[in-house]
Amino acid sequence: MRIAFFLLILSIIVGLAYGYSCPKPCYGNMCCSTSPDHKYYLTDFCGSTSACGPKPSCSGKLYFTADSQRFGCGKHLNLCRGKKCVKAKVYDAGPAEWVEKDAGKMIIDASPTICHELTGGSSCGWSDKFEITATVTSLTDSRPLGPFNVTEEEMDQLFIDHEIAMAQCEAEKTCNGFDLE
Ligand SMILES: *[C@@H]1O[C@H](CO)[C@@H](O)[C@H](O)[C@H]1NC(C)=O
Numbered sequence: 363m364r365i366a367f368f369l370l371i372l373s374i375i376v377g378l379a380y381g382y383s384c385p386k387p388c389y390g391n392m393c394c395s396t397s398p399d400h401k402y403y404l405t406d407f408c409g410s411t412s413a414c415g416p417k418p419s420c421s422g423k424l425y426f427t428a429d430s431q432r433f434g435c436g437k438h439l440n441l442c443r444g445k446k447c448v449k450a451k452v453y454d455a456g457p458a459e460w461v462e463k464d465a466g467k468m469i470i471d472a473s474p475t476i477c478h479e480l481t482g483g484s485s486c487g488w489s490d491k492f493e494i495t496a497t498v499t500s501l502t503d504s505r506p507l508g509p510f511n512v513t514e515e516e517m518d519q520l521f522i523d524h525e526i527a528m529a530q531c532e533a534e535k536t537c538n539g540f541d542l543e
Contacts, residue, residue: 381466384459386538392431393459393468394538396528397496400521402470404441404492405457406477406485413455418473425449425507428456428471429496434537437527438499438507440520441470443480443492447520448509449499450476461488470496479509497524498531 388394407428408420414435418426427439430452437452450472457471465488477486486492499505500523512520531537 382463382468384462384468387459388431389455391458391460392455393462394431395468396432396538397468400495400497400524401493402468402496403465403488403490404443404477404480404486404494405461405469405471405488406474407454407456407471408474410454412453414453416453418453420474423475423508424473425476426451426453426473427476427496428452428454429469430455432538433498434531437531437537438503439470440497440499441472441476441480441494442497442512442517442520443494445511445513445517446480446509447512448472448476448479449503449505449507451507464488465491467491467493470494495520497521498527498537499523501527501530 384393384395386395408418410418412418414430425448427450433439433452435452439450439452441448441450457469462469469488478484480494481492497520
């Protein structure tokens with residue numbers, strides 16, 4: 363207990379020094395915390411194994427992300443950069459916490475299609491520092507996966523929907539590493 367507390371304090375100090383902190387490290391090498399200001403760097407991945415079932419494919423227009431350790435497998439996320447957003451589904455776990463420490467920010471690892479939709483480019487690495495917001499969709503959200511645009515008001519609503527959805531999944535212990543407690 364004492365050691366856990368000491369490590370928590372240490373990780374906060376180190377986090378503050380480097381602009382990155384993870385209050386809830388989990389699964390040995392990942393971070394289960396969500397970003398308090400909803401901001402992340404966007405990176406892309408595909409083709410690896412999957413922690414959630416379906417294997418993230420490298421071809422086709424697919425809208426998936428990693429980060430299941432934060433949000434839970436199968437959850438839907440709205441990823442936005444400016445007024446441009448993409449609705450995506452969580453397919454896998456990752457990235458490793460050390461990557462986020464190196465980047466100095468939490469990371470949403472997403473499909474190449476999402477990288478292209480939000481940045482116009484063909485690849486997203488953490489050193490590109492493409493900043494996005496990520497929120498969990500409302501439980502009643504019926505928007506299909508894929509791109510959409512938002513007004514400022516709609517953006518505010520996405521943050522509200524996120525708080526409600528996170529409160530629910532924390533109560534159900536299906537996200538954020540709560541199943542580890
Ligand atoms: C979003 O807005 C851009 C620029 O106005 C437009 O080109 C694009 O088609 C819109 N996307 C969607 C999905 O409506």
